[in-house]
Amino acid sequence: MIKIEKENLIDKLVSSYLINKVPMEEVMIFGIQNEDNKNKDVINDVIGILYKQKDLYLMEGTTNSGKHYIQNPMNKDGAAQLDYGYQSKIWKVGKHNNKYEALVSRTDCNPVRIWRDKNKDYSQNDSERTIEGYFGTNLHHMGASDRDTIGLNSAGCQVVKDYNDFLVLMNLVKTSDMYLKIKATTYFSYYLFRKQEMEELYNEVYKL
Numbered sequence: 001m002i003k004i005e006k007e008n009l010i011d012k013l014v015s016s017y018l019i020n021k022v023p024m025e026e027v028m029i030f031g032i033q034n035e036d037n038k039n040k041d042v043i044n045d046v047i048g049i050l051y052k053q054k055d056l057y058l059m060e061g062t063t064n065s066g067k068h069y070i071q072n073p074m075n076k077d078g079a080a081q082l083d084y085g086y087q088s089k090i091w092k093v094g095k096h097n098n099k100y101e102a103l104v105s106r107t108d109c110n111p112v113r114i115w116r117d118k119n120k121d122y123s124q125n126d127s128e129r130t131i132e133g134y135f136g137t138n139l140h141h142m143g144a145s146d147r148d149t150i151g152l153n154s155a156g157c158q159v160v161k162d163y164n165d166f167l168v169l170m171n172l173v174k175t176s177d178m179y180l181k182i183k184a185t186t187y188f189s190y191y192l193f194r195k196q197e198m199e200e201l202y203n204e205v206y207k208l
Contacts, residue, residue, distance in 0.1 A: 081115055
């Protein structure tokens with residue numbers, strides 16, 4: 001995990017939210033997706049959290065479905081891929097696969113916007129339109145022994161590579177005022193950026 005101290009990078013992130021008229025909250029969770037080499041099952045994306053508009057943390061992870069689920073989708077229409085852009089109040093604190101606390105999609109949250117890779121080419125085509133619903137697309141961490149490739153860790157989820165990084169993220173979520181006030185009905189939003197939109201932040205994690 002990297003804590004970003006550069007005010008210009010924090011300001012750029014905040015500006016991206018404001019320009020797109022996204023409401024600023026105490027906890028802002030986002031991803032930065034590298035569209036290269038998706039077919040190689042590589043972990044090359046960023047999961048980030050901006051806390052109280054001043055503390056910015058970045059960590060390695062993936063925002064893609066893994067190769068296994070692209071080639072062997074659980075749904076006949078293809079593996080789920082989270083759509084780019086802002087998605088409001090799509091997660092709450094709950095159990096991922098009934099195993100451990102994570103940020104999970106439930107029917108009392110807003111529906112999630114995805115597209116399905118029906119032709120298994122790792123990119124969205126004109127025929128693969130976005131849809132909304134509840135698909136089990138959570139934010140969780142990878143297994144301890146599964147950190148070289150995406151593997152079975154994602155079928156549309158946003159996944160933090162390192163367990164300790166994930167614990168820091170969840171601690172920020174669960175100690176926030178917005179969560180402590182109304183735990184059962186506190187919802188968290190997500191913004192998925194393309195790498196070219198947040199390249200400076202991306203390069204803080206993957207030094208080029």
